[in-house]
Amino acid sequence: MTAALTLSGIQVRLGGCEVLRGLDLELSHGQIRALVGLNGAGKTTALRVALGMLRPDAGHVLLHGQDIWPSPAEAWCRVGHMVETPAAYPELTARANIDNAIMLHGMDPSGCAPRVAQLSRALGMEAHLDQPVRRLSLGTRQKVGLISALAHEPSVAVLDEPTNGLDPLAVVAFRDELRRLAGQGSSILITSHHFDELARVSDAVDVLHHGQVIATITPDERDLEKVFFDTVLAADQQLQEI
Secondary structure: OOOEEEEEEEEEOOOOOEEEEEEEEEEEOOOEEEOOOOOOOOOHHHHHHHHOOOOOOEHHHEEEOEEEOOHHHHHHHHHHHEEEOOOOOOOOOHHHHHHHHHHHHHOHHHHHHHHHHHHHHHOHHHHOOEHHHHHHHHHHHHHHHHHHHHOOOOEEEEHHHHOOOOOHHHEEEEEEEEHHHHOOEEEEEEEEEOOHHHHHHHHHEEEEOOOOOEEEEOOOOOOOOHHHHHHHHHHHHHHHHH
C-alpha cells in the first residue's frame, strides 16, 4: 500500500547551513509518528517541507503517492496542519478563525459545525469560541489552532508541538482525538519535546539529529527520554571519532 506521506532524500540549505541532509521519512496509513530532536535539528523545517511551505534543494515529497510539486498549495489544503505559532486573525473570533481555516481546506464551515462543536467540548473551548482571539490566552489560542487543523478530519495531519500551553485535561482530550483519527485511518506526524506524551500516543519515534534520522524508536516499556539522549550522545561520539 502507498504511504500516506513520504519524504525522500530531502536536502535543505538555509543561510548557507545544511539544515536537512538527505532526510528520509515515511508515514503509513493510520500511523501516529513523532519526530524528535534537539533545538536546531531541523524538525520544523522538515514539517514545512512536508506541507509544501518550503521547497527542498533536493529530494521528493509524496502525498498519497503523488509528488506535491508543482502544486504545493493543493497539497497544503489537503493536510491538517499547525506549524510553529498557530496562525490567527487577532480581531476575529475564535469561531471565525476556525471557519476561515475550514474554507481554506475547500470545505463548507456549516458542514463541519458538529465536528467543531465536538472538538470545542473536548478541549474546553466552548466558552471562548465567540471571543476575539486577541483576548485569548496562549493555551486557548493553541486550541484554536488544533481545532482549525483537525475540524475537517484530514487524512494526513502535520502538527508542530501541538500540546504547547495546553492544560492537562486538554492534553488528554487531544491524545484521545489523535487515537480516534488514527483508528479511522488518518495519519499523523507530530513533533514534541514532551517524551511522556509521545510514549503514550506514538507508534514510532524518529530521532532527527544534524538533519538526518539517526534512529527510530518504538515506544514500549523503555524510558523514551533516556533512549533519545543515549542515541544522540552516541551519534556525536561517533562523529568525533571520524
